[in-house]
Amino acid sequence: MNNNIEKYGFTNEIKSSENTEGLSWARVTSQHRDLYQIVTNQGFLQAKISGKLHHQIDNTIDYPAVGDWVLTSLEANSTGIIQKVTPRKSVLTREASGNDSNGQIIASNIDTIFICMSLNANFNPRRVERYLTMAWDSGAIPVVVLTKSDLCDDLATKLQELEDVCMGVDIVICSVETRTGLEELLTYIKPQKTVAFVGSSGVGKSSLINWLSGNSELETKQVREGDDKGRHTTTSRQLLLLPNGGIVIDTPGMRELQLFVGNLSKTFEDITELAKQCRFRDCTHQTEPGCAVKQAVNDGQLDAERLKSYLKLQREMSYSGMNSRELENEKINQMFGGKKAMKKLRQHMQQIKRR
Structure with a gap:
């Protein structure tokens, strides 16, 4: 047997993870819109997803991606048909x-x-x-x-x-x-x-x-x-x-990386540890009294720009997955505390202008 897919990372653990039911293993090596290139034990093939898989997919991140292990069949014209995307051990999103609010x-x-x-x-x-x-x-x-x-x-x-x-x-x-x-x-x-x-x-x-x-x-x-x-x-x-x-x-270079999901507690372990000492468990590290994080900034133990970055990423991730209306409402909540509070502020500002 050729050992193409072994070279590309295929292991016994992956092999035993699925009942192939007559299908063949392959790995996705590139993607161009709806067409894929896969590597199999027979070499490289062009591939597309099956109609059944297409109808089963509810989320864009469930489509095949580069690096995926997939189960495939073969058409008469030697085009691969991706029948299933197997569970991923890691995924960069x-x-x-x-x-599109589903991520990529x-x-x-x-x-x-x-x-x-x-x-x-x-x-x-x-x-x-x-x-x-x-x-x-x-x-x-x-x-x-x-x-x-x-x-x-x-x-x-x-x-x-x-x-x-x-x-x-x-x-x-x-x-x-x-x-x-x-x-x-x-x-x-x-x-x-x-x-x-x-x-x-x-x-x-x-x-x-x-x-x-x-x-x-x-x-x-x-x-x-x-x-x-x-x-x-x-x-x-x-x-x-x-x-x-x-x-x-x-991967293509990114002008600006927008986060869909992320692990802030791991990236900002110093802030995570400081937050445990805050007076309030739900402290936002902005205006609350007894905030250990803000105190660390004042004492010079924590870079103010690092805290600013943490709060920015936290806010960005809270918007992830929202549609335009949900996003607008969340921003209003964060800026004014809700639509009622925003309307009261507008009325107050209008009264000041009339004086």
Whole structure:
């Protein structure tokens, strides 16, 4: 028997998790709208989902995604038919664009997530907090990868800024240009294990993957002059096999990552611990008396920007999954305490203007 899917991470544990009932195992390696590429023991095939599966799906995140293990059948024209998406051991999800409130899967069945950020003008600790919140919720282990170290002349300062942000998270400092730190990156990539690269456009994800794969399969572009912001080069998710037997998923760069779900308590463990000392159990860390979190900010023990980031992400996640009307009502509640309070405030302001 060919061992294609074993190379792509197929294990006895996965094999025993489902009764195949005459269907064949495959892994989704790329997606282009409603069409998928899958790898099977017979090699790569184009695939689409079955009509039955389509009608069973209630949520967009239940559709096949890159990294999924699926059960398939084969049409006469050698097109694969995805009959079932098997349970995911980990899943990386973001807020979907547009009016879709169900979220969007970035990748699934990942062991390690490389959160990439460049050490140029695009450096932003708040962005790392956002990615870590998403990564810790996924079920995979995050590693922060600081790229383009050859362009950085204040590395110690930047690492100091990440000290609280990256508690309990490994940091790899590297540069494709000078070939530094790349061997360390390779230590996280093991045979049959899957890693996913995430980060903003232009941070060098494709360049890193090209080095790991030993070729220039993925297109790369220079960042814009002036602001170091990147241009999109990866336009779709794809799963690749590396020479050392590891598996990598490249994802499109994100201008702005909107959270759908996340693990704030893990990302902000320092604030979580401080909150246990607040006078009120439901303290919002804003105006309540006896707030240990606000006191820590006043004492200089907690960065005010870190608390601001925590509250912003908490608020953003509370909006997740709401439709436009629900979202509007929630924002009114948070700003005014409800529609009645908002109307009273409007009436009060109108009375002041009439005076």
